Amino acid sequence: MKRARIVITGMGGICALGNDAPTIWSAMKSGTGGIAPIDIPEKDELKARLAAQVRELPDHGFERRLLLTTSRFGLLAMIAAREAIGHAGLEADGPAANRIGAIIGSGIFGGDVIDTNYKAILLEKKKRTDIFLVPQAMPSSPAVHVSMAFGLKGPVYGTSSACSSANHAFAAALDTLRAGRADVMLAGGTDAPLNFGVLKAWDSMRILSRNGCRPFSADRDGLVLGDGAGVVVLETEDHARARGATILAELAGAGMTADAGDIVAPDMDGAARAMEQCLADADLSAGDIGYVNAHGTGTLGNDKTETQAIRRAFGTHADGLAVSSTKSMHGHCMGASGALEIIAAIGALREGVLPPTIGYETPDPECDLDYVPNEARNADVSAVVSNSFAFGGSNAVIALKRA
Numbered sequence: 001m002k003r004a005r006i007v008i009t010g011m012g013g014i015c016a017l018g019n020d021a022p023t024i025w026s027a028m029k030s031g032t033g034g035i036a037p038i039d040i041p042e043k044d045e046l047k048a049r050l051a052a053q054v055r056e057l058p059d060h061g062f063e064r065r066l067l068l069t070t071s072r073f074g075l076l077a078m079i080a081a082r083e084a085i086g087h088a089g090l091e092a093d094g095p096a097a098n099r100i101g102a103i104i105g106s107g108i109f110g111g112d113v114i115d116t117n118y119k120a121i122l123l124e125k126k127k128r129t130d131i132f133l134v135p136q137a138m139p140s141s142p143a144v145h146v147s148m149a150f151g152l153k154g155p156v157y158g159t160s161s162a163c164s165s166a167n168h169a170f171a172a173a174l175d176t177l178r179a180g181r182a183d184v185m186l187a188g189g190t191d192a193p194l195n196f197g198v199l200k201a202w203d204s205m206r207i208l209s210r211n212g213c214r215p216f217s218a219d220r221d222g223l224v225l226g227d228g229a230g231v232v233v234l235e236t237e238d239h240a241r242a243r244g245a246t247i248l249a250e251l252a253g254a255g256m257t258a259d260a261g262d263i264v265a266p267d268m269d270g271a272a273r274a275m276e277q278c279l280a281d282a283d284l285s286a287g288d289i290g291y292v293n294a295h296g297t298g299t300l301g302n303d304k305t306e307t308q309a310i311r312r313a314f315g316t317h318a319d320g321l322a323v324s325s326t327k328s329m330h331g332h333c334m335g336a337s338g339a340l341e342i343i344a345a346i347g348a349l350r351e352g353v354l355p356p357t358i359g360y361e362t363p364d365p366e367c368d369l370d371y372v373p374n375e376a377r378n379a380d381v382s383a384v385v386s387n388s389f390a391f392g393g394s395n396a397v398i399a400l401k402r403a
Contacts (some may be wrong), residue, residue, distance in 0.1 A: 005237040009245040010088025012080040013229030015050035015330045015366025025347045028355040042196040047203045051227030052331025066070025068130045070145045071110030072192035076229035077142035088233035101154030102146045105165025105189035107335030110137035111198040122269035154182040166338030167388040167396035171254035179333040183239045188231035191334035214359035215325035216367040224298040230339025231346035254281025271309035282399040286314040290381030295323020304366045324357040324372040338388040349402045
């Protein structure tokens with residue numbers, strides 16, 4: 001039986017680069033950095049000095065009942081989802097709503113409300129937490145709140161696989177649509193890790209950069225955390241064409257593997273197998289891919305290992321393959337990273353522009369690919385790959401084709 005072709009008809013995003021997908025993409029093309037000194041009340045108690053922070057939320061107008069029961073990462077997801085739905089011209093009402101679902105990834109949880117409530121109990125000696133703390137903080141909160149905000153009654157759940165959460169959400173939505181369980185799925189990721197408790201934990205790992213995120217550059221010194229969200233509207237091609245939707249790109253395939261090794265150190269084999277599986281699922285050869293949006297965190301181990309994995313997965317084609325990390329601009333937004341990076345992948349296909357890896361200063365002999373350093377590049381690409389590799393060795397890779 002021939003599989004349904006799954007297409008993207010809308011996208012939305014919010015991060016340090018902008019409060020909507022077009023602004024984010026414009027910043028990526030221009031090589032604009034969103035990383036700046038962190039601004040939270042407890043900043044002087046942190047070693048982390050930099051972040052890619054959403055400084056001001058746009059007017060959103062969501063109902064009070066929703067705002068009372070979710071936290072920042074849920075609100076970011078709702079903002080991105082509303083943009084994606086509007087961009088797609090999607091109407092989720094009547095019987096059609098039963099065939100529309102949402103899968104939203106998150107790498108952490110509602111850390112902001114956990115911080116606020118623990119302080120209230122431990123420092124202010126309050127007797128109880130907020131009555132809605134559990135639904136505010138639970139990792140599935142963004143998915144269910146997107147469902148409630150827009151009346152989506154199909155399959156709705158969250159994915160949580162650290163930094164691969166958004167790509168796993170895309171893969172799950174792809175499978176859901178192929179299986180016929182829904183006609184339309186919203187998929188993406190969100191995270192809001194810029195609060196004291198989460199940042200102190202990352203401080204302890206000693207992998208946060210003091211100077212900025214410089215993926216693949218020999219002088220890189222770590223990652224920079226960010227907050228944000230991204231959501232796309234996925235639907236079967238038949239459904240999209242029947243309602244006259246504009247098709248932005250095809251979500252052609254996904255690959256998912258596990259390293260089954262170290263909890264924090266990446267493994268080349270697991271990453272390479274995920275890329276190889278993705279190409280096979282998308283019915284693409286290595287030579288079909290014109291651009292890879294790398295996981296590219298800016299840590300010594302990740303960038304070296306990812307380079308090796310790309311070389312294995314793409315063979316001799318790797319020498320002519322353009323690879324860049326947009327985390328150099330929007331930071332590492334944890335479960336939202338892949339959902340922001342799909343904006344770059346779609347833009348590359350539609351406009352023939354490859355976003356750069358900014359901050360690249362010194363070549364590293366162990367990172368020897370073409371990283372599109374510092375300036376965007378025009379290139380006619382018909383298929384792209386986006387990588388996400390997470391703590392625990394949970395790998396998820398997606399492939400997109402030009403519509």
